[in-house]
Amino acid sequence: xxxxxxxEDFQKLDFAAVTTGTFDGVHIGHxxxxxxxxxxxxxxxxxxxxxxxxxxxxIVLQPDVDLKLLSTQKEKIELLKxxxxxxxxIHPFTxxxxxxxxxxxxxxxxxxxIGSKKLVIGYDHHFGRNREGSFEHLKEFGPTYGxxxxxxxxxxxxxxxxxxxxxxxxxxxxxxxxxxxxxxYDYPIxxxxxxxxxxxxxxxxxxxxxxAEETYKLIPMDGVYAVEVQFPSAxxxxxxxxxxxxxxxxxxxxxxxxxxxxxxxxxNIYGEQMQIVFKKRLRGETKFDSxxxxxxxxxxDMEHARTVLTSH
Numbered sequence: 001x002x003x004x005x006x007x008e009d010f011q012k013l014d015f016a017a018v019t020t021g022t023f024d025g026v027h028i029g030h031x032x033x034x035x036x037x038x039x040x041x042x043x044x045x046x047x048x049x050x051x052x053x054x055x056x057x058x059i060v061l062q063p064d065v066d067l068k069l070l071s072t073q074k075e076k077i078e079l080l081k082x083x084x085x086x087x088x089x090i091h092p093f094t095x096x097x098x099x100x101x102x103x104x105x106x107x108x109x110x111x112x113x114i115g116s117k118k119l120v121i122g123y124d125h126h127f128g129r130n131r132e133g134s135f136e137h138l139k140e141f142g143p144t145y146g147x148x149x150x151x152x153x154x155x156x157x158x159x160x161x162x163x164x165x166x167x168x169x170x171x172x173x174x175x176x177x178x179x180x181x182x183x184x185y186d187y188p189i190x191x192x193x194x195x196x197x198x199x200x201x202x203x204x205x206x207x208x209x210x211x212a213e214e215t216y217k218l219i220p221m222d223g224v225y226a227v228e229v230q231f232p233s234a235x236x237x238x239x240x241x242x243x244x245x246x247x248x249x250x251x252x253x254x255x256x257x258x259x260x261x262x263x264x265x266x267x268n269i270y271g272e273q274m275q276i277v278f279k280k281r282l283r284g285e286t287k288f289d290s291x292x293x294x295x296x297x298x299x300x301d302m303e304h305a306r307t308v309l310t311s312h
Contacts, residue, residue: 015046
């Protein structure tokens with residue numbers, strides 16, 4: 001898969017099968033679209049192209065809305081590498097770009113810039129200024145500009161349409177099973193290990209404090225989770241652990257932290273990049289009456305987490 005960080009970097013193709021969208025999380029619905037896109041490219045003897053944008057359009061157009069995303073740009077690229085896609089264009093999204101009319105978007109970008117001969121579009125896709133462009137518009141433009149349009153129907157799981165919005169909601173509600181099922185993989189967060197208050201050391205549960213590498217990355221609902229831990233510097237090694245997200249009410253915490261206790265692990269990892277993969281939410285965050293009560297619960301959590309991680 002070739003990656004381009006602007007439309008200007010892309011050389012027009014003779015036969016391009018194209019889809020466009022934000023593809024946040026690259027979930028199972030997105031994979032369905034890309035599977036159909038690759039098949040469409042094969043039928044016209046061409047190559048598949050995904051045109052997406054950075055930052056997410058809503059971050060630019062609705063700056064007052066604190067939108068959290070399922071994937072960082074780096075994660076999105078890695079996920080898309082596994083889909084068989086030929087070309088990924090990540091074009092800068094600006095307010096000026098948002099004013100592109102649907103006609104200009106089709107004529108100048110999809111046809112003249114990319115070389116679209118086939119468009120594969122989700123059933124509810126809108127594009128162009130004020131989202132004025134629709135599937136019906138594309139069908140009207142097709143004969144004029146020499147491309148065909150292929151629509152994708154809703155991808156359902158038990159009659160629930162998969163969407164990035166529903167996955168975000170599931171993570172915000174602590175429904176990890178639904179989120180991971182819709183994603184098609186277990187939700188990860190990557191970041192840097194920073195020094196904390198070292199409270200964990202004093203109670204026999206040393207923790208690594210993780211700061212997510214992007215502020216817009218969605219952090220799941222507060223609580224205790226069974227997690228798998230990896231270090232990008234040594235991806236072949238996986239460790240088991242448990243993670244607490246929250247305010248640490250037993251210690252009157254003042255701000256939210258992501259703390260990870262890695263089982264059977266004794267290494268200085270301050271400053272290192274670390275990835276945690278969420279396997280199961282064990283419980284909500286609780287304020288305990290004493291440190292001993294907290295330690296008793298943490299031992300139960302560790303046994304619960306080990307059971308979960310061994311069975312996964």
